[in-house]
Amino acid sequence: MNNALFIYNTLTKEKTLFEPINHPYVGMYVCGPTVYGDAHLGNARPAVVFDVVYRYLKYLGYKVRYVRNITDVGHLENDSDDGEDKVGKKAKLEKLEPMEVVQLYTDAYHQVMQKLNVLMPSIEPHASAHITEQIQMIEEIIRNGYAYESNGSVYFDVKKYSEHHPYGELSGRIPEELYSGTRELDGQHEKKNSADFALWKKASPEHIMRWPSPWSMGFPGWHLECSAMSAKYLGNTFDIHGGGMDLMFPHHESEIAQSKACHGHAPAKYWMHNNMITINGQKMAKSLGNFITLHQLFTGNNSLLDRAYSPMTVRFFMLQAHYRGTLDFSNDALLSAQKAYKRLMNGLKIIKSLTYPENHIPKDDKLNDEIRNSINDCFNSLNDDFNTAACIAALFNLLKKINAIHSSQIRIESIDPAVFEQMKKSFIDIIENILGLYEEKNTRTEVFINALLDLYREAKILKQYDKVDKIRAIFKAEGLVIKDMKNGIDWAYDEN
RNA sequence: GGUCACGUGGCCGAGAGGCUAGGCAGAGGUCUGCAAAACCUUUUACAGCGGUUCGAAUCCGCUCGUGACCUCCA
Incomplete structure (x- = not known):
């Protein structure tokens, strides 16, 4: 097995060899949830995808520091002056303190993530706990001439920035088109250009979540938290930045701009973006109302569901597709995933019980080659931009051999002892440690x-x-x- | 409208210029008290039309269709 891991970098639009900036340490930042509601199937995809990335990097021997934030402030419903904070709005609706809302949905998020066997990140910082860092960053950006104050708010000057840096390099956006846009937004009279985005916003009287700053009582812009917290915990440049494709613009594009305007260089070396989960061919999203929460999925309590699906079924379902492709939800697809998952677990159970016997018989060269090839396929697939779908396909080829041994159709002794041990170790390692699947036992007795x-x-x-x-x-x-x-x-x- | 993806067999879903993806479902077989599982074999493919090539599902062009981003979204 070779360790040449290739990652598709959204920034360069090509697969490139992964070389950490500071071997063997790897810094990875992934955009976490905005905690204003229950997590749905779509929210689970980045968590699971980057969980596998995290697990595989660790498996390869890297020392990974994985930071996944909790957005609890600054994420507005829209880009206008009256845009309500998502958490603040929920707090009003539920008659709760904003921090109660944050706690409630953070806990709920942790619970479903645990069920999905998603490992906790190394650090899980809250945006609201890093207001100071964000203010400092804004001050630095103003000092560098890339932001301006306007009526108590501070905006990032995209036009000024794009004179020195390529704004839009990640998402393929052209700056001229962005700020020559004719869209008339409420906040626009404070901005020099419509493409400018808020670093700090002055709080309107009814806005509950507010902090003092040199400019006004207000709150930080949504994009800023990731720049500030990634820099704080991973340094000004780190290895991998991940998140959903829908965050590419404007969120990640703005992150790059902020970091460059502040530190003078790009924050991340590799940008990874997972694709969307669709339902009837359309993106599953809170705003579209076509979402199924994970809790509903696990209990079957949603009219779109024929039945309940276990957390591992859901995890397996996601891993059977490549992370950069869309994945379409349907009951048939979930049921098919459930059967396949259980078949794999039956194989896992079998191989754990298999030991190599003492007696010797002639080896079957063809069989040994087939097993060796399948093991290589598993790792080559993972090394090819975390292709878990192809990896699982190869696992099923190994599974056939394991089942054949179990049903006495193949004798273990016809396999080379080293090949057998490699198969056993790889099969278990990949399923449990890399893909993060475990046996959902329905009884412990x-x-x-x-x-x-x-x-x-x-x-x-x-x-x-x-x-x-x-x-x-x-x-x-x-x-x-x-x-x-x-x-x-x-x-x-x-x-x- | 702008930018960018995608269209694979009954369903899901990899791959990628010549070499079996895989899962689910279907058919036949081996095994079997019945059954299940397992294993073996097997049927449906690469949206359409052109082009490049010895050879294209894979490259290029056009057409049709779907979607994403451009406003909050993972």
């Missing part, structure tokens, strides 16, 4: 299961088929099946 299996075994010997059928029915009712095989009796998860 294995003793009970084994006792029943003993009864089943006895009943079979006595040919008491009424008992046999009865025990099988008990298993079936619990979502398990008994498997009679040449070489013994075993149980498995029912895939239907």
